[in-house]
């Protein structure tokens with residue numbers, strides 16, 4: 001068995017046991033393989049082991065790999081910060097966007113989504129830790145943003161996403177994820193998606209209702225950012 005397939009088995013086991021501990025069906029938690037900085041060959045290998053959904057943060061890198069992998073039926077998720085000049089390509093080349101945090105970006109994605117493609121699945125990124133450095137809309141601004149995005153014609157608002165401040169303390173991890181879940185419940189829009197949990201905190205996220213866990217390092221190994229300066 002290759003390392004990637006071994007890593008995938010280990011993650012699947014972590015997801016299943018976290019779901020079981022939370023009294024949830026393991027199939028209610030989906031794996032998003034975060035492949036940023038990793039080569040197309042690694043994506044191909046992970047797809048062969050049974051993964052369909054891949055998350056990318058850097059547009060140009062993602063487009064290059066999509067081209068190399070166009071023979072595979074992959075589902076592509078954009079999960080990085082979005083500048084206005086990137087929305088057209090994102091609207092054309094992705095199935096999901098997890099990192100929408102302002103209306104202007106959502107409006108552009110809706111306008112630029114090609115006719116003939118299904119509505120673009122959207123998660124609103126919320127800043128649940130209150131750190132200045134993090135992207136994400138402020139919780140207080142979320143209700144108005146969600147309402148406006150839900151009304152855009154070529155988008156399908158699915159839920160919320162967060163990247164809480166990293167901590168090893170399980171209780172603190174759960175508090176952050178619980179706050180995202182609570183914000184979603186308070187919206188009352190019937191949203192079905194909570195994109196939360198990464199390599200180090202997926203158990204806490206699943207305990208608090210994650211439906212997508214976004215896993216990079218634990219699957220593909222440590223990242224080398226030297227090409228992304």
Ligand SMILES: *Cc1c(COP(=O)(O)O)cnc(C)c1O
Pocket residue numbers: 034036057079080163198199200214215216217218
């Ligand atoms: C890189 C990244 C991940 C994956 O993080 P790991 O800790 O490597 O699992 C998940 N979500 C987002 C938004 C990311 O940018």
